[in-house]
Amino acid sequence: MVKLIHTLADHDDDVNCCAFSSSLLATCSLDKTIRLYSLSDFTEVPYSPLKFHTYAVHCCCFSPSGHILASCSTDGTTVLWDAQNGQILAVMEQPSGSPVRVCRFSPDSACLVSGASDGTVVLWNAQSYKLHRCASVKDGSLVACAFSPPGNLFVTGSSCGDLTVWDDKMRCLHNEKAHDLGITCCDFSSQPVPGGEEGLQFFQLASCGQDCQIKIWVISFIHILGFELKYKSTLTGHCAPVLACAFSHDGQMLVSGSVDKSVIVYDTNTENILHTLTQHTRYVTTCAFAPNILLLATGSMDKTVKIWQFEKETLCQAKIQDQPKQFTENWSEDDVSNWLCAEGLEDLVDIFKMNNIDGRELLNLTKESLADDLKIESLGLRSKVLRKIEELRTKVKTLSSEIPDEFICPITRELMKDPVIASDGYSYEKEAMENWISKKKRTSPMTNLVLSSMILTPNRTLKMAINRWLSETHQK
Missing domain, CATH: 2.130.10.10 (YVTN repeat-like/Quinoprotein amine dehydrogenase)
Incomplete structure (x- = not known):
């Protein structure tokens, strides 16, 4: 303490x-x-x-x-x-x-x-x-x-x-x-x-x-x-x-x-x-x-x-307070394991790890996949898992609806993880903009005008702002 x-x-x-x-x-x-x-x-x-x-x-x-x-x-x-x-x-x-x-x-x-x-x-x-x-x-x-x-x-x-x-x-x-x-x-x-x-x-x-x-x-x-x-x-x-x-x-x-x-x-x-x-x-x-x-x-x-x-x-008795600060869909397999333990579902950790369930896979689980793919036989256990997953989905929707517009990539319409500034002055998710350019698209996704340069500059200020927002959001 x-x-x-x-x-x-x-x-x-x-x-x-x-x-x-x-x-x-x-x-x-x-x-x-x-x-x-x-x-x-x-x-x-x-x-x-x-x-x-x-x-x-x-x-x-x-x-x-x-x-x-x-x-x-x-x-x-x-x-x-x-x-x-x-x-x-x-x-x-x-x-x-x-x-x-x-x-x-x-x-x-x-x-x-x-x-x-x-x-x-x-x-x-x-x-x-x-x-x-x-x-x-x-x-x-x-x-x-x-x-x-x-x-x-x-x-x-x-x-x-x-x-x-x-x-x-x-x-x-x-x-x-x-x-x-x-x-x-x-x-x-x-x-x-x-x-x-x-x-x-x-x-x-x-x-x-x-x-x-x-x-x-x-x-x-x-x-x-x-x-x-x-x-x-x-x-x-x-x-x-x-x-x-x-x-x-x-x-x-x-x-x-x-x-x-x-x-x-x-x-x-x-x-x-x-x-x-x-x-x-x-x-x-x-x-x-x-x-x-x-x-x-x-x-x-x-x-x-x-x-x-x-x-x-x-x-010496203090234990780890391991609550992932990123969105659920970005959780690693270890984050999913930590979530299972926090929800009293530690018996399922090995099953989820064996099937490589990360955050995105977790949110896509259904009662059919829990029974057929993960072989969870107990109906009560499947129902509890689905109930907890639905709570996560609701939280994801709530968080997504609150994302400031400037944090959303104009191409993917998702929260940016690695924002970069293009020559048109707008910020985009790095991977999305690189894919845009690799497909021979030399115009701005926002203005449709020809880009003067293909150089992408990391927007560290925006990345810091996004990380601060994420931290504050998850502390609420």
Whole structure:
């Protein structure tokens, strides 16, 4: 069980980041301020808000000891603050003057990394406040960073979708295309994966991005040979871009926040969804676990930070809340199996899987096909299945009648999954428009005029809007 215990609403604009120390919560915002709260009662400390930055503050983080707070901003600076009194310790200017998007302390507090919009990444000496080394990625903005628990490596993520691994001498050790539409956040689990061989440590890294996915990677640290990065799995609980992810201190949970306004908590061992939290009214931009207690903070474009408390005794008993967010006709066979279990029809799972029943097949089932094709002998069971299917059909009709016109493909007259813009300025379902063009039709389906170009451009804004609408519809 997760309980919302407090809502902080002191910022005047979008909340961009939140971070815990053992005694404080820090939040920062587009309103140019950083605010600090006591974890004892969530009251704002007397010296808060912290004001120096002249533009939006994108990121804040505590040093491992909790004594120093770092913040970075569009103004091109990374500022170090005394977390006990709010005094400025240092103002470190990005060499290029570019907006600084992310900052992170090394596990030993000796170094601080700052990443900027122009792709530059700077390693600062956190004691002398001087620039130690500087490098840059080939393309895109630096928007994410995480240090490995041993501290000998750190990973950066770019708006182009690349994960880059650096050593403590700022040498680029590895580059990996992780998310097609850009990375938004990454985080290391502080706890090693159990079962590592002698002299070999494995740690999990999570990355998330505009492709609506969270990817889990395993990095192995070999004392002599270096390291190895391997893709492990993909978590797909969100139906819109994922903007933030963070591991719990004990490594047992992973939390994520999304454009779909939801927060999802995963069990890192099973990768099942433990909790889905939907109290934010706009995009969830940041999430963080407290280091020593079962507290979670989430921040949003709704200008609030919400504090959640976990009930430890029920944590291990929480079960997956697996409710497909897409239309029934788009369900996979696994989604159909989950639906059967939710409706108390788990005895039919094997029969439906054996016959490859997906969402579209499910909606087309009749009493004859249930008896003749699926060989369900019980009349009462067939009647129950048909009754449940009819409820799904009614829901599909209701949803279909509510689809905004701009979400419907002019060719198929169905909700678009992968909208593209043609040269006539209209959006179409990609597959439908490609079929239209492949049949030598060089005219616009809407205007009947000759298309000036056959190039189809992904309409990502429309796709995001459709995914948001789907999410909101299924939450009603």
